[in-house]
Amino acid sequence: MMKTNLKTLMSAVLVGGLLTACSNAATPTAAPPTLPPVIAPATLAPSAVPPTATRPAPTSAPTAVPPTATSPAPTSAPTAPAATPTTVATTASATTQMLNGKPCVAPAALTPAQTEGPLYVANPPQRRNFQADVANRGGKPLILLGQVFGQDCKPIANARVDLWHTDAKGEYDLSKTYTSRGYFNTDANGSYRFETIFPEIYPGRTAHFHLKVTPPNGTTLTTQVYFPDVTANNRDGIFDAKLLARMSKSGGTDVANFDFVVVRR
Numbered sequence: 086m087m088k089t090n091l092k093t094l095m096s097a098v099l100v101g102g103l104l105t106a107c108s109n110a111a112t113p114t115a116a117p118p119t120l121p122p123v124i125a126p127a128t129l130a131p132s133a134v135p136p137t138a139t140r141p142a143p144t145s146a147p148t149a150v151p152p153t154a155t156s157p158a159p160t161s162a163p164t165a166p167a168a169t170p171t172t173v174a175t176t177a178s179a180t181t182q183m184l185n186g187k188p189c190v191a192p193a194a195l196t197p198a199q200t201e202g203p204l205y206v207a208n209p210p211q212r213r214n215f216q217a218d219v220a221n222r223g224g225k226p227l228i229l230l231g232q233v234f235g236q237d238c239k240p241i242a243n244a245r246v247d248l249w250h251t252d253a254k255g256e257y258d259l260s261k262t263y264t265s266r267g268y269f270n271t272d273a274n275g276s277y278r279f280e281t282i283f284p285e286i287y288p289g290r291t292a293h294f295h296l297k298v299t300p301p302n303g304t305t306l307t308t309q310v311y312f313p314d315v316t317a318n319n320r321d322g323i324f325d326a327k328l329l330a331r332m333s334k335s336g337g338t339d340v341a342n343f344d345f346v347v348v349r350r
């Protein structure tokens with residue numbers, strides 16, 4: 086009897102142990118599969134989103150595009166300043182009056198007066214082309230031109246410009262034929278112009294023109310005009326470098342340019 090019970094008890098214990106072992110084994114097996122899927126994906130997903138949300142920020146970087154839009158602005162900036170100097174230059178050139186190749190600054194210095202000499206003939210004809218004069222044939226053609234100004238640097242219209250000089254032989258005409266003699270009035274711009282010949286040199290003097298400039302109802306300026314690069318200038322006691330003409334060419338013809346400043350009345 087005791088043996089039977091003992092066997093029964095042992096069997097029960099053995100079965101129970103097995104059952105417990107089986108149930109314990111099943112429990113831990115079920116738990117693991119549940120943890121991985123829940124924790125892992127849930128944690129990763131949300132953390133991955135932020136980075137995505139962070140990108141939009143850099144996307145706002147394109148907001149930096151404005152800088153690109155700003156760059157064109159500077160381009161237009163340099164363009165504007167360029168227009169400004171152009172306007173200034175135009176204004177300056179429009180208001181600057183040139184006197185013998187330099188800007189005239191009022192009050193301008195009067196043109197130096199010089200001796201009339203003994204060979205002036207009064208009441209010359211009104212004309213400004215001496216090239217056809219018989220005694221001037223063979224002479225070297227020369228154009229004398231310029232303007233007459235007051236000391237205020239403004240041109241003087243209708244000023245009388247009287248010119249006389251030697252002929253192609255270096256002589257003055259005293260026969261009343263008025264070779265190389267005549268006068269003409271300045272135009273509205275104070276300009277004058279004579280077509281004549283290069284005055285030949287005579288003993289004791291260098292090459293020169295004699296002139297009288299008289300503003301309307303004003304005082305007459307008597308003076309002379311000289312030419313650069315003439316050797317005789319250095320041994321002429323009357324020569325004045327302030328009275329040198331500026332030389333150029335026009336269609337192959339020599340041009341002597343000289344502007345006068347006289348007392349306006």
Ligand SMILES: [Fe+2]
Pocket residue numbers: 202290293295
């Ligand atoms: Fe003379």
